[in-house]
Amino acid sequence: MRVLSGIQPSGIMHLGNYFGAIQQYLELQSKHECLFFIANFHAMTSIHDNKILKENTLQVAIDYLALGLDPEKSSLFIQSDIPELTELTWFFSSITNMGLLERCHSYKDKIANNATPSHALFSYPLLMAADILIYKSNLVPVGKDQIQHLEVTRDVAQSFNHTFKTDIFPLPEGYTPDHVALVPGIDGQKMSKSYENTIPIFGPEKKLRKIIMSIKTDSLEMDDPKDPDSCNIFNLYRLFATEDQKTDLANRYRKGGLGYGHAKQELFELMLDYFSDARTKREELMNDHSYVQAALKKGAEKARAIAIETMKEVRTLVGIN
Numbered sequence: 001m002r003v004l005s006g007i008q009p010s011g012i013m014h015l016g017n018y019f020g021a022i023q024q025y026l027e028l029q030s031k032h033e034c035l036f037f038i039a040n041f042h043a044m045t046s047i048h049d050n051k052i053l054k055e056n057t058l059q060v061a062i063d064y065l066a067l068g069l070d071p072e073k074s075s076l077f078i079q080s081d082i083p084e085l086t087e088l089t090w091f092f093s094s095i096t097n098m099g100l101l102e103r104c105h106s107y108k109d110k111i112a113n114n115a116t117p118s119h120a121l122f123s124y125p126l127l128m129a130a131d132i133l134i135y136k137s138n139l140v141p142v143g144k145d146q147i148q149h150l151e152v153t154r155d156v157a158q159s160f161n162h163t164f165k166t167d168i169f170p171l172p173e174g175y176t177p178d179h180v181a182l183v184p185g186i187d188g189q190k191m192s193k194s195y196e197n198t199i200p201i202f203g204p205e206k207k208l209r210k211i212i213m214s215i216k217t218d219s220l221e222m223d224d225p226k227d228p229d230s231c232n233i234f235n236l237y238r239l240f241a242t243e244d245q246k247t248d249l250a251n252r253y254r255k256g257g258l259g260y261g262h263a264k265q266e267l268f269e270l271m272l273d274y275f276s277d278a279r280t281k282r283e284e285l286m287n288d289h290s291y292v293q294a295a296l297k298k299g300a301e302k303a304r305a306i307a308i309e310t311m312k313e314v315r316t317l318v319g320i321n
């Protein structure tokens with residue numbers, strides 16, 4: 001069983017990335033062969049500044065490692081270290097109908113949120129399909145927002161296999177356990193780098209506190225009873241809390257007398273505590289770039305060897321070799 005997933009270095013890693021993706025990576029890395037990468041080709045749909053792209057790519061690598069990705073167990077690499085991906089994307093492009101991509105919600109959502117409607121943004125599910133299929137991956141841990149892209153990947157795999165009368169590509173399954181919520185941002189819509197509503201995992205405490213204090217709530221007074229389930233603060237708190245902590249805070253919401261400012265402070269403290277070891281590890285890695293670079297090099301060598309083998313087969317199948 002081969003597991004694969006990637007995160008775009010389009011900004012700072014946030015709680016949506018952690019609960020929607022990284023937590024599952026950490027669970028899977030002890031059980032299966034895992035490949036995890038930093039999707040810098042994908043991030044070019046939103047970043048056109050070479051310094052920022054390079055810096056973000058390094059920061060995301062450091063974040064992955066600080067949060068517990070173990071390079072002895074998983075291969076960690078940068079997407080662009082596998083140049084064969086762009087070739088496979090073109091092959092997929094040649095057998096994909098426009099309609100399949102036109103149906104993708106993510107493109108429409110991003111455009112509605114002022115993203116530039118570039119051709120790359122439109123065709124990005126095909127690069128994602130290449131990411132997954134070039135390693136013949138079986139399981140792809142992703143957040144709910146990416147499930148449709150996995151369906152596209154399965155369609156592309158089937159269409160390639162059918163067109164070239166082969167069974168080269170397995171049909172990958174998603175891995176999005178039920179308890180994994182779509183993490184809300186500070187404004188209540190999906191937390192996303194593109195929506196400027198994120199709570200970063202790392203960063204100066206003062207800045208994190210300020211962001212948490214800006215979470216949107218309704219305007220009920222302190223004494224009013226409140227509904228925890230429809231509150232953004234509670235919906236974030238429950239991701240970190242134990243069952244007892246959740247029940248306790250929910251009861252205090254319903255009873256009245258709890259101000260939103262207090263609930264935010266409790267969320268802030270719980271979050272700091274939760275990531276305290278990762279914050280320490282991150283400080284160490286910031287001073288040891290050679291460790292990070294060595295991990296990325298080792299991961300890329302492993303991933304590229306697989307990609308090269310697949311492309312040998314693929315070129316023969318399509319008649320380009």
Ligand code: ADP
Pocket residue numbers: 006007008009010015016017018019020021141142143144145146181182183184185190191192193194
């Ligand atoms: P963003 O939307 O911030 O650009 P990415 O697209 O890089 O984030 O997502 C990387 C991974 O994190 C994907 O598996 C995605 O499903 C997951 N993810 C991102 N935001 C959320 C969220 N708000 N809730 C759950 N999972 C998320």
Ligand code: TRP
Pocket residue numbers: 004005006007008039042127128131132140141142146149
């Ligand atoms: N498109 C994914 C996102 O924005 C990132 C990604 C790119 C990915 N290629 C992938 C995720 C392959 C899983 C597998 O979140």
